Amino acid sequence: MERAPQIIMFLLLSFHFGVAQNATRNGGADGFPVGVILDLQSLVGKIARTSILMAMDDFYVAHRNYSTKIALHIRDSESNNVQAASAALDLLENHNVQIIIGPQKSSQASFLSDLGNRSQVPVISFTATSPSLYSASLPYFVRATLNDSAQVQSIASLIKTYGWREVVPIYEDSDYGRGIIPYLADALHDIDALVPYRSVIPLSATTDEIREELYKLMTMQTRVFIVHMSSTLAASLFTKAKEVGMMSKGFVWIMTDGITNIIDSMNTSVVEAMNGALGIQFYVNKSELDSFTIRWTRRFQIDNPNDPPLKPSIFGLWGYDTIWAVAQAVENVGVKTRTSFQKPSVARNSTSLENMGTSVYGPELLKVILKNKFSGKSGYFDLSNRQLQVSTFSIINVFGKGWKDIGFWNEGNGMLRQLNLGKSRMQSAGSVSDLNPVTWPGNSTEIPKGWEIPVSGKKLKVGVHKSAYKEYMTNERDPITGVIKASGFSIDIFEEAVKRLPYALPYEYVAFDTSRDTSTGSYDDFVYQVYLKKYDVAIGDITIRYSRMAYVDFTVPYTESGVAMIVPSKGIVDKTWIFLQPLSRNLWFATIIMFVYTGSVVWLLELLGKKRNVREPIPRKIGIVIFFSLFGDNERVERILSRIVLIVWVFFFLVLSSGYTANLATMLTVEQLKPTISSIDEVRKSGLNVGYHDGSFVKNLLEDLNFNTSKIKAYDTPDDFYNALSKGSNNGGIAAFVHEVPYIKLFLAKHCKEYTMVGPFYKTAGFGYAFPKGSPLLGDISKAILNITEGDSIMQLQKKWVGYQNDCKSVDSALGSVSDPDKLSVDSFKGLLILTGVASTSSLIIAVMIYLYEKHKTMIRMQPDQNGEDLEENDKPQEVNGGGRTEENNHPGEGIGQSGQIQEETRGQEMGNINLQRSNFRRNGSSLIWRERNHGARVAPISSSSHF
Known part of the structure; x- marks a missing residue:
């Protein structure tokens, strides 16, 4: 491609632009000149010529009132790049064409697009698909077709759906063939598919050369091929592939749209040779083309009477729509002047390319063409980005003498099983089962795995x-x-x-x-x-x-992961004092303290409540405290505050006893080995010797953990480090052996009563199998390993090779799957301890406050009324004189005898009242205060030693 412009330039200057061809339609003198360059002897060229001529007729029949009509100047490039360039120069110099439609090949379009830039004449190709043609440096080149890179994502999605890991592209050695490869490689890389080999077929390759290349491909493992070449070369390739046996079971062939877009026009024998192949095809709603197809087929037979009848391909539909877009643009621009080209003001005695003029209408025509959007025969026709936009592709399967759809692909939804245009939801194909069934090469319905050991190859090493x-x-x-x-x-x-x-x-x-x-x-x-x-x-x-x-690359692991230590064990726990083990030391202390505190609080509450049985000597008081703390029934605990405290305490005691019972049961029923060393850091800080298996990566791990190199010792066999562990670090051996968990499991199966595992303290991925990068076997082997490890097979294999020896109850138990039960700590009962303490303290504070309040109230009652004045007269007791009568009752005429009698009666009444009102006496310190029920009179304090 890079040398083509220079070669063409040299030949053009040598031949002075060649010999112009005169295959002009519509006279050319009276119409707006438009050039067409096609390979008229090729199948695509013939289809395109019929479509262009038919489009001219249909357009002006539909637009009879248009004043400006185009005049086509058709030239045959004869499949030659030089001839195509010569035809373009002839059209520009001798016919002043304002638009060039074509050329047909990407290699031809490369130079013609440069001419279009120089002359400002739009070059519109509906068959040149090479991605290299689209760039900002070619502003006058318009692609009325899809870029080849637009289909690579659909190819990659198809490969990913079927799970193929390696792909070999087969392409022709041309601009068209090479242009797609970088984009295809990137798309395959995104799905982790490798390209181990690229098969390049020269355009001039003979059938023997093609056969030789196919034999070379047969010696490789890859069986998935992507074919990207012209239809003529593809016909030879598939014919030879069928002859050498490569269109049989196990092979996968995927064709790009350059082949599948014209598959309906290919020879029947070629189509049968392609049976089983998949293809990417531009989607066209053919249900709307029935009448057009009939008319087009008749027109093609008239234009090509010696050729078999054909149907219009997508290239023919694009050519048809291109003429409509050009004719509409010419009408919109109009012919405003007879001068269509402007020559340089100063002519040079140099090549004609330097003296080439610029089109007067070209820039405006380009703008109108790019703005024109309509629904054509090929679908929605939009050249606003100087090329057609990515649309929907059909995934076809060649079958019999034709083909069938197996699914669709578009940029927004990916692979689809059904395409429901106009509906918001489409049925997505997430797996192979979601696509329509495929008939593979060899008439097989079994999905090819995409690779196999070559027939002439060796076995897998x-x-x-x-x-x-x-x-x-x-x-x-x-x-x-x-x-x-x-x-x-x-x-x-x-x-x-x-x-x-x-x-x-x-x-x-x-x-x-x-x-x-x-x-x-x-x-x-x-x-x-x-x-x-x-x-x-x-x-x-x-x-x-x-x-x-x-x-x-590694498969999924088939063993456990991690690095741990093997250390000597202390043996079975001594059960003499095991009843103390369920609770931690701190929890024992906290429980005892709470026990004493709760009993003391209850005793104080009862004391403040005037309960007599708490007024006992000190030894008996201690017994009462214990009794209140543990039992405290309704007969001994009367105050409501005491009962509240005991309810909270009993709840705490029940929860604690339940945890104690459960933990003790675990300790009594599970025999546990206690490691002599609890962590890898303990080994390092203590300066003890540590061992590892010679040649293992564990040495680097220990060095990364800052172990002294002199303390790290290597051992070759399990017997070696078993003996080293038996000696111990102080006797020239080791205190711990650092190893991977699968090996530790194997070691403890033999020595589970002497050693135990600590860790794992370092994470690893486990054991796996190593494959070359991108190996197609990797995925299948990994799936098979998962199938084994998730079933019973792995248990049978472990029992066969690892087994259980020396009366070990369980290798898993030795590995620590049954961990030591943790002692119950204060943290586990912190909430209950706080609740019990708060309940006891709050009750005690409330009781003290009640006691102080009542004492204060009593003191107020004992103070004399009216600031120390005597009692009221009617409330005072009768005072007896020394003569036996009171002053107030000393009436005249009453004798002493009568007075004595009255005093005796009065004294008797007072004693009777005292006996009747004993319950009204209240103890206050050492005095009794008596209040008369009926009179409310107050009397002087009486000694507490008085007897009633």
Whole structure:
């Protein structure tokens, strides 16, 4: 493409613009000159010519009153770039055309668009689809078709829907073929699909060259091909593909719209060779084209009597709509002057390109064409962005002598099963089952997986590594056959996953570095062999790590994850004083304090309430406090405040006793191992020795945790670090061994009574299998592993290789799945403790306030009335004189005997009243105050020692 303008320029100057062709319609002298450049011998050129001529007739029949009509000057480029350029110069120089329609190929349009810029003549092509043609540097080039890059998203969506991971594009070596590749590669990259190879077919390729390239493709694993080329070259490709057996079961062919848009016009034998292929096709509502199709077919037979009858393709419909857009623009602009070109003011003795004039109508015509929007035969025709906008594509499946729709795609909704235009909701296709059924190559209904081991290829190379834990993986070479045999937990998982694939997968084991003892070999080196393509997959106890994912992909993990410590255990907990263990020390102290406090409060409440049984000696008082705290029945607790305090206390006691009982039951029924070391930080701070498996990434982890390098020791086998743990750190051994959880599980299955696990304290992804980047096997193997780990198969395999030994109740219990029950702490009962304390304290404060109030009231009653004056006269008791009578009752005429009798009667009455009113006496300190019920008289205090 880059050299085409220079070559064309040289040839044009050499031939002095060539020989003009005179295939002019409508005279050309009286109409508005418009040039047309097509490859008239090609199928697309013939279809386009019929559509253009038919559009001319239909437009002016519909617009008989238009005064300005266009005159077409049609030229044949003969499928040659130089001839196309020569025809364009002839049209500009000799016919002063104001618009050029065409050319047909993208390589031809590259130079013609430059001519359009120089002459300001719009160049409108409805067949040149290369993305490289659309740029700001070509303002006079208008694409009345879709850019090839518009369909790459629909292709990517189709591939993603079917889950294919690798794709090989097959394209012609031209501007048209190469233009789509960068956009296609980006779209495939977005869906994580790889392009392992690109097949380029020269335009001049012979059938033998095409066959040779197809054989090369057959030796590869990828079976999904995207074909992007002209219809002529595509016909040869599919014919040869059928001959060599590549249109059979397992292959996937996807055609771009350059082929599928004219598939109705292709030879029947070619269509049958394409059976099973998928294609992207511009969507056209053909139900509205019935009458037009009949008229067009008749016109085509008249124009091309030697060709079989055809139907109009989308290129023909775009050509038809282009003429309508141009004719309307010419009418709107009108012919205002006879001079259509302006020549340079100073002519130069140089090439004619420098003396080329500029169009008078070109700029205005371009504006009108870009503004013109209408519903044409191809659909909504809008060139406002100098090219048609992305619309809807049909996904077709070639079947028999024709094709069928399996779904649709548009930019807003993606893949669709049904297209209901005019409705707001469309049925989206989220999976393969949502699309219509496809008949694949080989008349198969089974969805191809997109890859397979080539017939002439070798088996899948599966790298295996000897592990320090034979239960996970080991391998040996058969002395007779030389075949590598592998066994172990990791091997069984892989073989079980392969069995669950929906296809056969032949493979063979390849041992890693058999020249030496590989048990100490680096796993990083082992995984790196996959990147070097020595293995197709590496399996075993390989930890999934971020650093390794830089050059390989991993399956989902098939084991637990994490790094933890193996430490000696203290043994079974001593049960002699186990009844004290359910509650923490702080909670014991808090409960005792609350016990004493609550009893004291109840005792004080009862004391302030004048209860006699609380006035006991100190030993008995303590007993009463305890009694009130624990039992306190209605006979001994009378005050309402005391009862409130006891209700809250009993509630607290019941909750505490329930928690105590539950925790104690757990401690008595579950035997637990107590680790001698509780955390990795304790090992580091104590300066104890710590061990790891030689060659493991754990060494780097310990260094990152700031462990002293001299305290880190490497061991090769489980027996080695078992002996080191037995010695202990002070005797030259280790205090803890840091390892991955799957290995710890295996170790504790044998030594669960002596050692236990602490952690995990570091997160890892577990064990997985390493595949090359973008391997199509990765997804299928991962799905199979998930199917295994989510079912009963994983339990059977674990029991087979890990097992339970030495009377271990459960490996999971040794791993800490049954954790030590936590002691009940003050925090667990903080709310109840606060509630009990608040209830007791509040009740005590209220009781004290009541007591002080009553005492104050009594003191007020004891004070004399009227500021210390004597009692009222009628309230005073009769005072007896020494002679035996009172002054007030000393009446004349009364003898002493009578007076004595009265005194005796009076004294008897007083004693009787006192006996009757004993309940009216009230104790106040050491005095008794008596109030007479009937008279309310007050008497002097009487000693508390008086007897009644």
